[in-house]
Amino acid sequence: DDVGLFALVYDxxxxxxxxxxxxxxxxxxxxxxxxxxxxxxxxxxxxxxEVLNDFRIAQxxxxxxxxxxxxxxxxxxxxxxxxxxGEESVAWQHAFAAVExxxxxxxxxxxxxxxxxxxxxxxxxxxxxRDGLNxxxxxxxRAGQLFKELQACHIxxxxxxxxxxxxxxxxxxxxxxxxxxxxxxxxxxxxxxxFEKATALEVGQWLDWQRDDTWxxxxxxxxxxxxxxxxxxxxxGMKVAEMTVNDIAVLFRENNARLLDDVNTxxxxxxxxxxxxxxxxxxxxxxxx
Numbered sequence: 390d391d392v393g394l395f396a397l398v399y400d401x402x403x404x405x406x407x408x409x410x411x412x413x414x415x416x417x418x419x420x421x422x423x424x425x426x427x428x429x430x431x432x433x434x435x436x437x438x439e440v441l442n443d444f445r446i447a448q449x450x451x452x453x454x455x456x457x458x459x460x461x462x463x464x465x466x467x468x469x470x471x472x473x474x475g476e477e478s479v480a481w482q483h484a485f486a487a488v489e490x491x492x493x494x495x496x497x498x499x500x501x502x503x504x505x506x507x508x509x510x511x512x513x514x515x516x517x518x519r520d521g522l523n524x525x526x527x528x529x530x531r532a533g534q535l536f537k538e539l540q541a542c543h544i545x546x547x548x549x550x551x552x553x554x555x556x557x558x559x560x561x562x563x564x565x566x567x568x569x570x571x572x573x574x575x576x577x578x579x580x581x582x583x584f585e586k587a588t589a590l591e592v593g594q595w596l597d598w599q600r601d602d603t604w605x606x607x608x609x610x611x612x613x614x615x616x617x618x619x620x621x622x623x624x625x626g627m628k629v630a631e632m633t634v635n636d637i638a639v640l641f642r643e644n645n646a647r648l649l650d651d652v653n654t655x656x657x658x659x660x661x662x663x664x665x666x667x668x669x670x671x672x673x674x675x676x677x678x
Contacts, residue, residue: 409624409625412625412626413622413624413625413626414626415626416622416625416626416627417610417622417626418626420610420611420620420622420626420627420628421610421611421620424611424613424618424620424631425611428613428615428616428618429472430472432615433468433471433472434468436471436476437464437467437468437471438464440467440485440488441459441460441463441464441467441488444459444488444489444492445459448492451492451495452495452538452542453538454495454535454538454539454541454542455491455492455495455539455542457535457538458491458518458535458539459488459491461527461531461535462521462522462525462527462532462535463484463487463488463491463518463521463522465525465527466484466521466522466524466525467481467484467485467488469524469525470483470484483517484521487514487517487518487521490510490514490517491514491518494507494510494511494514494542494543494546495539495542495543495545495546496546497545497546497548497549497550498546498547498549499549504547507543507546507547508547511543515536515539518536519532519536578635578638579638579642581638581642583638583639583641583642584634584635584638586638586641587634587635587637587638587641588634588638590609590612590619590634590637590648591609592609592610592611592612593608593609594608594609594648594649595607595608595609595648595649596608596609596621596637596646596647596648596649597646597647597649598630598637598640598645598646598647599640599645599646600630605629605630606623606629606649607621607622607623607629607630608621608622608623608624609621610622610628612634616633617633617634617635618631618632618633619631619632619633619634619637
């Protein structure tokens with residue numbers, strides 16, 4: 390009968406929708422994990438670059454050998470410590486302290502007490518540097534070259550000399566965002582009703598927007614608390630766009646985007662409502678007058 394047929398179709402449809410939903414959830418979570426990882430890497434690189442540049446600016450006469458160690462190897466040591474354990478970790482504090490010790494070790498020593506302190510500290514400093522570089526699988530041959538250059542700096546420091554060591558130029562610093570592609574200059578932010586509307590978007594809401602004369606539909610899957618970047622996915626959980634809140638505000642302002650309310654209702658529920666409506670219509674038609 391009609392009721393039995395609808396029940397059979399509904400069961401099959403339910404199983405299909407559940408499989409599709411699970412697949413979409415897995416794909417969506419994978420995209421979000423990758424995006425979160427990329428953002429964490431960006432934050433870490435900027436923080437390490439900021440720290441090393443601060444050291445560089447505070448010590449404008451650093452020997453080139455020291456700058457090479459920081460730029461070529463120790464940058465990644467600090468990056469790894471930040472990513473694995475965070476800025477409050479012991480690993481980060483040790484990496485930070487090693488930079489301070491390294492910089493102090495190459496400054497000319499005039500007082501006998503400073504020379505004695507340097508002589509005692511060099512073996513421990515070199516061990517810290519070697520261990521850190523080994524931890525990031527730094528090239529052993531290049532490490533040997535860097536330590537040989539550093540040895541010359543230490544000899545000069547013990548003699549109280551500075552003019553015999555090649556000094557790095559001020560522009561030889563770790564560039565902010567090192568290793569990243571150039572960032573696009575952000576568009577001007579206009580904090581109007583459209584910006585507020587874009588800011589109020591919640592994860593799970595669906596949006597239609599126009600791109601290259603074509604309308605695209607996506608669900609807000611993830612929003613960064615750092616950069617305000619928003620990831621949109623389709624029903625299969627695949628990424629369809631990455632936009633900033635300001636990008637979305639521009640779309641609203643130019644009437645090129647619209648919020649969708651009914652799409653928030655799960656497809657399964659809407660299909661069920663349609664089936665129940667059809668059953669009611671069938672029952673009403675079959676009822677005796």
